[in-house]
Amino acid sequence: MIQTMKFIHQINQYLLARYPSLWNTKIVWMLCVAFVIHIFFFTVGYFFFQNPKTLQTYDIYDIYYSSAFFIFQIIISLILLVVWLIQLFKNNAFKHFYPMSSLQLFGQFLQFMVIVFACLSFHLSFRLGNYVFANQRYDDATYTHFIHTANKAYPFLPMEAEKYMPDSHYLLNDLYCETDYQEIDSTKPYLLFVNKIYQFYTTYTDSLQLNEEYDYQQYKERVSRKDFIVTRDTENEIIFRYKKDVIDMSDVFVDAYPNLRNFSEVFHVPYDSDISYLDLKKIQTLAYNGKDSVRLPMDGVLNGYVNKLLDSKNEQAIKNIMEQFLQMSDVLKIETNLDTEGWFEKVYRPEANFRIEHFFRKNALESYYDRFDYYEDDGKLKEFYEKFKNETSDYVTLYGYEQHYLSHYYYEIDKLQRILENIEKLRTFFIDDTDTALVVYLWLSVGISLLLLCYRVFSLKSLLLGFVVLNGTSLVIGLFFLIMKFSGVFYQDYQATILIIIIYLSILVTTLFMPYERNKTFASILMNVSVLAFPLVFFLAFLGVDMYQKKQRYSYIDYAYDNHYLVENYNQETLLDWLGVEGLSLVVFLGTLIFVLFYIRVIMRWKATSE
Numbered sequence: 001m002i003q004t005m006k007f008i009h010q011i012n013q014y015l016l017a018r019y020p021s022l023w024n025t026k027i028v029w030m031l032c033v034a035f036v037i038h039i040f041f042f043t044v045g046y047f048f049f050q051n052p053k054t055l056q057t058y059d060i061y062d063i064y065y066s067s068a069f070f071i072f073q074i075i076i077s078l079i080l081l082v083v084w085l086i087q088l089f090k091n092n093a094f095k096h097f098y099p100m101s102s103l104q105l106f107g108q109f110l111q112f113m114v115i116v117f118a119c120l121s122f123h124l125s126f127r128l129g130n131y132v133f134a135n136q137r138y139d140d141a142t143y144t145h146f147i148h149t150a151n152k153a154y155p156f157l158p159m160e161a162e163k164y165m166p167d168s169h170y171l172l173n174d175l176y177c178e179t180d181y182q183e184i185d186s187t188k189p190y191l192l193f194v195n196k197i198y199q200f201y202t203t204y205t206d207s208l209q210l211n212e213e214y215d216y217q218q219y220k221e222r223v224s225r226k227d228f229i230v231t232r233d234t235e236n237e238i239i240f241r242y243k244k245d246v247i248d249m250s251d252v253f254v255d256a257y258p259n260l261r262n263f264s265e266v267f268h269v270p271y272d273s274d275i276s277y278l279d280l281k282k283i284q285t286l287a288y289n290g291k292d293s294v295r296l297p298m299d300g301v302l303n304g305y306v307n308k309l310l311d312s313k314n315e316q317a318i319k320n321i322m323e324q325f326l327q328m329s330d331v332l333k334i335e336t337n338l339d340t341e342g343w344f345e346k347v348y349r350p351e352a353n354f355r356i357e358h359f360f361r362k363n364a365l366e367s368y369y370d371r372f373d374y375y376e377d378d379g380k381l382k383e384f385y386e387k388f389k390n391e392t393s394d395y396v397t398l399y400g401y402e403q404h405y406l407s408h409y410y411y412e413i414d415k416l417q418r419i420l421e422n423i424e425k426l427r428t429f430f431i432d433d434t435d436t437a438l439v440v441y442l443w444l445s446v447g448i449s450l451l452l453l454c455y456r457v458f459s460l461k462s463l464l465l466g467f468v469v470l471n472g473t474s475l476v477i478g479l480f481f482l483i484m485k486f487s488g489v490f491y492q493d494y495q496a497t498i499l500i501i502i503i504y505l506s507i508l509v510t511t512l513f514m515p516y517e518r519n520k521t522f523a524s525i526l527m528n529v530s531v532l533a534f535p536l537v538f539f540l541a542f543l544g545v546d547m548y549q550k551k552q553r554y555s556y557i558d559y560a561y562d563n564h565y566l567v568e569n570y571n572q573e574t575l576l577d578w579l580g581v582e583g584l585s586l587v588v589f590l591g592t593l594i595f596v597l598f599y600i601r602v603i604m605r606w607k608a609t610s611e
Helices: 002-018 020-025 027-047 052-056 068-089 092-097 102-120 122-137 140-156 216-223 296-312 315-331 340-347 378-388 398-404 413-427 435-457 460-487 493-513 520-560 575-607
Strands: 175-178 191-193 196-209 228-233 237-247 359-361 406-410
Touching: 002 020, 002 027, 020 027, 020 102, 027 068, 027 102, 027 122, 052 413, 068 102, 068 122, 102 435, 102 575, 122 413, 122 435, 140 296, 140 315, 140 413, 175 237, 196 216, 216 228, 216 237, 296 315, 315 340, 340 406, 398 406, 435 460, 435 520, 435 575, 460 493, 460 520, 493 520, 493 575, 520 575
Parallel strands: 359 406
Antiparallel strands: 175 196, 191 196, 196 237, 228 237
């Protein structure tokens, strides 16, 4: 203990003799203590998700903020900052009498900012621990294997009949499936099952060029046509898709019962991934049928894969998929009562032409009445049956069919989805997913550092009066703008922003050119306002430009709604669209540093002036 105290004393003496500013701010010791605590939070973050059950939550980041660790972080940060401020304020002689250049004062401001940031940002180390753990436990090969396994097994987990109906079948030609019974042509071929009806159409397309002015009325007329299906926007045109002729699909669909061959939905696709995540052959020519255009190619590949697997009659290959899936589920601790043989027997039914006649529950406690009947509407059902005289079954609705064939097997599929999503989030570079927290910690550091700089240079009295003036000015501006807005003088938000900027610039220019010797205290109050308000005003300048750009764009669109207008103006990005939250924060942060660097020269000139 004595040796430790002696070592600390020697370091302090060394810093005092050679780097007095570092000694004054206690940055060396504060960073050492903060580093130890950051290591602790990193370790906690690394081991926090060791149990896969902790990955089954809806929002992986809420776990930290709702746990005791977040409260612990706040308490530790407050203790560190209070102890540091006590030590910092002890050296009044250093504050008042030690001569410093403008660069040295700016350096001290940077030290304040680094210390405060280090004492606030323990959550980032916790997230870094999550990131390292996720990329070690669930590396690329493991994570990709999980996704391949889940996507291949998902078609054999019948939980919703809707996903196995004819309109779910991925067709490699340009067809459209009509499911609205009021739009069905009953004189032509259609498929019918309980309260579901399907009629297939060939389609054709038309387009409207966007590289020149076009009439909005043309757009309205085209989308109002009875045979209209959907639009698709490209860079230079709008493509309209229309129904053409009804075709007989009896060679593809024997009936309209839920069928394993119709399944075309990928279970999980990592964000911003490509089709290779399915580990299947890529189909080059794909139709656009109004579904999700990002997942559509993958859905088509999966449907082709399922049909190829069923056509091969390779029972062992299907059992292998099921076994791998159950092994993965055991690793991830997903609750289920499925076993390979029982599962296979319920799903693989070639004698029934692969009809789905057994449905699984999503959890052990799910009852027949836990499933909502999205299709139950007595009025519509009555009209439906009167029109088509449905004689296919006694189940009344697709929901009734599900209910009748609901088995005792269950699998918590939603938890598997959440685990894969949460693993993906944790594997993402931690700065990408903590950018909001990073921005908050950064601006808290800047704000506290600006307060300490003002206290370091000016008196506490000037700082408090500066706060009063700043808040009073804000209140007056707010009331003035409200009055002007109600009176009709100001009717745009960006005009208030311009007013604030003008008032701030007036105060700033006053501090640059006023004679300090006449009233040094008054000048210090205005300087406090100039320093503390700069980041906010700088941000408001960008916000004002953005609001003005949006107003110009929207007013142009309002004018052109029933006239001619250029699409380029509609799609024009505003300043904040281009910068984004992170980009804007970086620009304002760098602007604040540059402002403080140059404004310190003004402060030093004020400080050198006698009262």
